[in-house]
Amino acid sequence: MVSPRSDEILPVLKASVHDVRQFTSLLRGVNFANRATVTVTERGLVVAVEEARTLLGTAYIFSDVFDEYQYHSESQEEEQQEEQDVYNSAFEIQLNTLIECLNIFGTAGGSGSSGSGKHVQWKQSNEEQGSSDDEDRNDGGHGAEGKRRNKKGAQGGNTSLDLFFSKSERKTSMRMTYLGNGFPLTLLIAEDSSGPTTTCEIATFEAEPQLELPFDPDDMKLKVILKSSWLKEALSEIDSSCDKLTFIGNPPEQAHAERVSGREKERGRTRTKPILRIQATSMHGTTEMEYFNDRDVLETFECAGPGPVSFSYRFVHITRAMRALQTSIKTSLRIDKEGLLSLQFLMPVSGSRRNDTGGGSSSNFIEFRCLALDEETS
Amino acid sequence: MRFRTAIENPATFCKIVQAIEKLQKKCVIRFTEANIHIICASEANEGGMQVWSQIKVDSLFNEYRIQSNNNNEITVNISAEALAAALKSCSSNANRSYDTEEVVMKLAKKNEQAVLSFEILGTTPVGRKVRVAHDVKIEVLKAMDVEKLREPMCPEPDTHILLPPLHKLRTIADKLKLMSEILSIRASNNGCFQLSINTESVKVETEWRNLTNPKMRA
Numbered sequence: 001m002v003s004p005r006s007d008e009i010l011p012v013l014k015a016s017v018h019d020v021r022q023f024t025s026l027l028r029g030v031n032f033a034n035r036a037t038v039t040v041t042e043r044g045l046v047v048a049v050e051e052a053r054t055l056l057g058t059a060y061i062f063s064d065v066f067d068e069y070q071y072h073s074e075s076q077e078e079e080q081q082e083e084q085d086v087y088n089s090a091f092e093i094q095l096n097t098l099i100e101c102l103n104i105f106g107t108a109g110g111s112g113s114s115g116s117g118k119h120v121q122w123k124q125s126n127e128e129q130g131s132s133d134d135e136d137r138n139d140g141g142h143g144a145e146g147k148r149r150n151k152k153g154a155q156g157g158n159t160s161l162d163l164f165f166s167k168s169e170r171k172t173s174m175r176m177t178y179l180g181n182g183f184p185l186t187l188l189i190a191e192d193s194s195g196p197t198t199t200c201e202i203a204t205f206e207a208e209p210q211l212e213l214p215f216d217p218d219d220m221k222l223k224v225i226l227k228s229s230w231l232k233e234a235l236s237e238i239d240s241s242c243d244k245l246t247f248i249g250n251p252p253e254q255a256h257a258e259r260v261s262g263r264e265k266e267r268g269r270t271r272t273k274p275i276l277r278i279q280a281t282s283m284h285g286t287t288e289m290e291y292f293n294d295r296d297v298l299e300t301f302e303c304a305g306p307g308p309v310s311f312s313y314r315f316v317h318i319t320r321a322m323r324a325l326q327t328s329i330k331t332s333l334r335i336d337k338e339g340l341l342s343l344q345f346l347m348p349v350s351g352s353r354r355n356d357t358g359g360g361s362s363s364n365f366i367e368f369r370c371l372a373l374d375e376e377t378s
Numbered sequence: 379m380r381f382r383t384a385i386e387n388p389a390t391f392c393k394i395v396q397a398i399e400k401l402q403k404k405c406v407i408r409f410t411e412a413n414i415h416i417i418c419a420s421e422a423n424e425g426g427m428q429v430w431s432q433i434k435v436d437s438l439f440n441e442y443r444i445q446s447n448n449n450n451e452i453t454v455n456i457s458a459e460a461l462a463a464a465l466k467s468c469s470s471n472a473n474r475s476y477d478t479e480e481v482v483m484k485l486a487k488k489n490e491q492a493v494l495s496f497e498i499l500g501t502t503p504v505g506r507k508v509r510v511a512h513d514v515k516i517e518v519l520k521a522m523d524v525e526k527l528r529e530p531m532c533p534e535p536d537t538h539i540l541l542p543p544l545h546k547l548r549t550i551a552d553k554l555k556l557m558s559e560i561l562s563i564r565a566s567n568n569g570c571f572q573l574s575i576n577t578e579s580v581k582v583e584t585e586w587r588n589l590t591n592p593k594m595r596a
Contacts, residue, residue, distance in 0.1 A: 105549060
């Protein structure tokens with residue numbers, strides 16, 4: 001904690017990082033509309049972007065993305081009065097401008113993440129918190145997956161993303177300051193100590209009330225967890241002329257039997273009918289993709305019966321999430337009884353974490369929530 | 379009026395002309411005994427940018443011979459695009475069908491049309507000799523029109539500074555271009571150079587320090 005100086009306003013936010021790529025990739029994941037609401041909290045930043053009062057994209061950027069992160073509440077008294085009533089500072093900003101500024105030296109990470117396989121990197125510190133994931137992968141025994149894990153084991157070190165990033169030597173470092181309501185967001189950006197420095201002042205706007213799409217986890221109709229690449233490949237097959245996308249879930253009939261014989265994929269596939277279908281509808285016809293009850297593909301599948309669950313969404317809204325989907329590792333797809341879709345993308349973690357000893361590391365993720373189209377009520 | 383020279387370094391000449399071609403369709407070239415000057419002074423081009431360049435004859439040519447009634451100077455109006463195309467086929471790395479051995483550029487008259495004629499002698503990969511010729515139409519300017527070409531008077535600069543690596547400068551200028559129409563440039567005598575934009579939504583300033591201020595003759 002920095003002791004407050006009398007001659008100076010204590011900034012609401014002060015953060016710095018020596019490599020902005022992780023931060024930028026999280027911001028890019030929600031960069032589908034220009035205005036973003038940034039909420040500054042003790043634990044990190046929440047960047048929310050909405051479209052048509054229907055779609056809400058939120059990036060949760062925890063403080064350990066940064067090397068240094070300091071937050072001071074704007075209203076000191078409130079904080080003293082009641083600890084539990086946490087006051088967060090929020091402002092609106094032009095997200096595109098922020099990303100352009102971070103990438104001013106062209107070294108804030110590739111703009112297009114078209115390469116697929118290389119991006120898929122597993123988080124290293126999954127021993128204590130990701131134990132259930134480990135189980136899933138172990139009993140899967142999928143070929144490629146095993147290979148990747150072996151390779152990772154051979155590397156040994158605590159770097160996962162650094163391996164992938166080491167291709168380009170140059171890194172952009174930055175220091176970000178936000179003094180408070182009415183002040184611009186100030187960025188100090190440099191590539192190396194000998195090179196140029198860039199100072200940016202990005203105008204902030206007063207945060208307007210945000211769209212709230214509360215998801216009811218107690219009344220969930222469908223829950224699927226799968227590797228992001230499986231969903232990405234399915235969605236990228238769909239022609240952009242489609243206007244409607246439908247997720248259809250069937251309650252698995254032999255869920256228990258299937259789990260036991262998870263290894264015998266071939267038999268399982270022929271025996272069961274698809275438990276998840278993605279249907280894209282355009283003026284010219286429909287495309288349908290089916291997922292069978294295979295634990296290698298669908299790590300978790302829960303569907304509250306009886307009968308199939310089916311909800312439709314506007315395809316353009318789903319495509320807004322493609323950027324985040326491409327960079328993510330794992331996807332959780334949930335639909336509640338109102339048809340509200342929640343897509344959570346687990347983002348890769350860079351190896352350079354300073355604060356991981358204190359308070360446990362948190363996984364950064366991006367969430368998209370989207371309202372269902374009205375016509376479908378089944 | 380006579381003019382004939384061998385082009386020793388067609389690739390460099392080609393690059394210079396390609397840069398000019400992007401700026402303006404037609405340009406003026408003045409050949410003198412010691413220099414060639416490529417001039418773009420048309421008011422038509424975007425942003426009113428002008429080019430007044432001076433290239434020493436030795437750096438591009440050899441066996442350079444020039445003769446005219448006007449102080450041994452010849453000034454021509456030429457299509458930059460056509461000139462670039464001719465030079466491109468002269469430079470051997472641009473095409474693989476033959477290796478250039480010799481390029482001669484000369485002033486000629488074909489069917490009452492003044493041309494700048496390029497003769498390329500080369501060898502094909504199988505060892506056959508080839509001869510390729512390009513004629514680029516030109517218009518020789520009269521002494522009176524040449525008089526009208528006057529380099530604009532520029533005030534003595536306040537500072538001289540060596541720019542940082544151009545590719546880095548370009549990356550930054552390209553990003554700033556997306557955010558603002560107007561870019562401001564500042565340089566100081568203590569090696570400081572700044573590029574900045576200032577719009578309603580964002581202010582960005584990139585600063586280099588410890589650049590060199592070369593000593594220039596007054």
